[in-house]
Amino acid sequence: MKVKDLAELVGISVRTLHHYDEIGLLKPDTISEAGYRYYSERNLDTLQQILFYKELGFSLKQIKEVLEEPGFNQQKALVWQRKMLLEKRDKLNQMILTIDKTIQYKKGDIHMTSEEKFKGFDFSHNPYEKEARERYGDKKVDETAKGMTQERQEEMNNLYRELAAIRHTDPASKEAQEAIKKWFILLNKIGSYSLDAFKGLGQMYILDDRFTKNIDQFGEGLAQFMSEAMGSYADDHQKI
Structure with a gap:
């Protein structure tokens, strides 16, 4: 299937499909000598996954990470x-x-x-709490809840404000990464977060409406920005 035909089938733009190709999210299985993209049935299945995850609030970067996981x-x-x-x-x-x-x-x-x-x-039910406990353990989730003193909460609020002030910058930029490092350090004062847990928590910021609403009160789009910045921070430091 050519890119134009796929765009018409799904109802998205050709430009969007080109962007997915450029960032390595959805690369066509075949490219002709003339440079035409041809999408296979496997490509269609991948695109379906991308659109489902987008509907659930995942960023393109997070979708790419999920699809590339060895155990996906x-x-x-x-x-x-x-x-x-x-x-x-x-x-x-x-x-x-x-x-x-x-x-x-x-x-x-x-x-x-x-x-x-x-x-x-x-707002009382968190559908992702069970998943968080399964992934990170009851102890870590409970430690986070118990470690939240009034003084610590104000420290978090100040950091939220600092991050909100730069939320329109690139989450992977030096400025954003230096700020999100403070968040990683602060969370580890409250509980004990590995880089994987830090990244997973960032994903919950956009998957769980309670997190998103609470964080975005400091600036619309802050939860998405923090989620992407946390993912970049974890990926970069796991390479070190």
Whole structure:
């Protein structure tokens, strides 16, 4: 399948597919002598994975890292993606229902309790906590929770503000990496984070709405910036 045909099939631009090729995210299996890109069925499966992960909030860099992991299993990934999308759908359906009821309430058609006005806004459940405990252990997760004193929280808030001020720069830049190093050091004062755990935590910043909302109150897009900066920091220092 030529690049134009694939773009029309999926509903994305040719430029996007060229960009995916340039960054090594989706390289066509065949390139003709004339320079035409031809995409195989395997390429289509990979593109499907990319789009599912994008829908779940992954950055292109993080998607590339996931797809390149030696143990990556597409079938297991699809099962996990389905689970996350179902949870997202259920939450959205509940919020739509709350909006519909609120419209009726504003019209005077129904009575609505205070509790019903906020149905669907569930910040008490963290769907990624179980995964975090499985990956990093109960001790590490509990240490992080217990180590959060008021003084430490203010230290974190100050660092959030510092990072927010540079969130529009390249997450891999020297300035960003020096700032995110402070975050790595601070987290290790609270608990004990390996580079892999640090990178995994960064991924949760954009996968878990609770993390994203809390971090982005210091500046829209901060969670995404920190996630990418943490990934770059972990990758660079694992090479040392």
